[in-house]
Amino acid sequence: MQVLVIEDDDAVADGIVDGLADRAITATRVANGRDGIASAAELLPDLIVLDLGLPDIDGTEVCRRIRANSDVPIIIVSARDDEVDRVVALELGADDYIVKPFGMRELVARIHAITRRSSGGSPPARDVSGESRLVIDSRARRVLLDGAAVHLTPREFDVLEYLARDRGAVYRRTDILRDVWDTTWFGTAKTLDAHIAAVRKKLGDPGWIESVRGVGFRLGEP
Template sequence: MRVLLVEDDNSIAEPLADGLARYGMAVRRVGTGAEALAAVGAEMILLDLGLPDMDGLDVCRELRRTSTVPLIMLTARGDEADRVLGLGLGADDYMAKPFSVRELVARMHAVGRRAAPASPVDDRVLSVGPLRIDRRARQVHLRGAPVPLAPKEYDLLALLAGDPGAVVDRRRILETVWEPNFFGRGKTLDFHVASLRRKLGDPAWIETRRGVGFRLVVPGGTGS
């Protein structure tokens, strides 16, 4: 796996790069946000939030404008708001320092599996009213216009669109879109639902069944 490590602290970056190399990973290390945004060819990004030239959250936001490469945030920040914001911007996972290389590698493999291309049975276009979801290309169009989504937003929408009108319970969403036995904050899902509603332009696309889950419906039921 080709890994881009964005970390300016040598005391952290050097042993971490060595540790990842022992697991067979090819690590390229950069120390600034600008270098991270200019880098290409990575299959996984490990992004520290405390960078010298710009906030790591801004780096994450910019990366997600052009890339869907799996991204894990690494930070000493313990503020829940930072975690929720980072996940909302498109990070696939979040690890607080200090952490073990072994746990990080396990998280990287888990994120990589979730980001893997869909199986052949899923290589089709889902249509829900004017909404089109191309599972093979991971692209969404609404009335012919592209809808740019963060990876988790896309996964959430694709899950709900797999059975339009059916209520999908919160636990199933968390374990499918994030990971089995997901241990993150409960507000993570609500944050992504709210963001997805904004991007679809009408909150009625995703209906909340309080205490149960969510379902995807065509606003107004006209399908136009």
């Protein structure tokens, strides 16, 4: 696995790089946003660890620019503990958000959780709408709507695929957060709401994912 670490704090960056190396994960570190954007395009890493407080470009903008050209998983690491910062980062395409200070065990657990879901081992493509409009190819991790590709981030794909396991069934918010974000995730419901909103927007109709008040969500058909 190749991880790109975009972090301006030398002590934090060295700790991440060394900690990943101890676990046989190769990491390349850059110290600013411009180099991070360039390295993401050149190195094609398997995952990016991104700080928000960069000296030249805010990390949220770096996330947006990388996400515009790549579906690589992105984990935000930041001292910003405000819920607004979390939601904005997730809406821009980040897959996870960890608040500093954090332990290497937690970061590695998040990395493994994301890469497990992104690496495959899932069932083959299946039509989930009954009329062949929406197709989720779990093996290739792609979504087709009316024959056209829908570009989702890894976490957005995980959410949609989870709801498609039993079309029409209502899934509780807590179950989705637990199973999609793994047991190491302690985020709020707004994290899930941000991803649901993003998937609805990309599918072009909010009716694809229906809200069941006080319970959760289910995959519908507009």
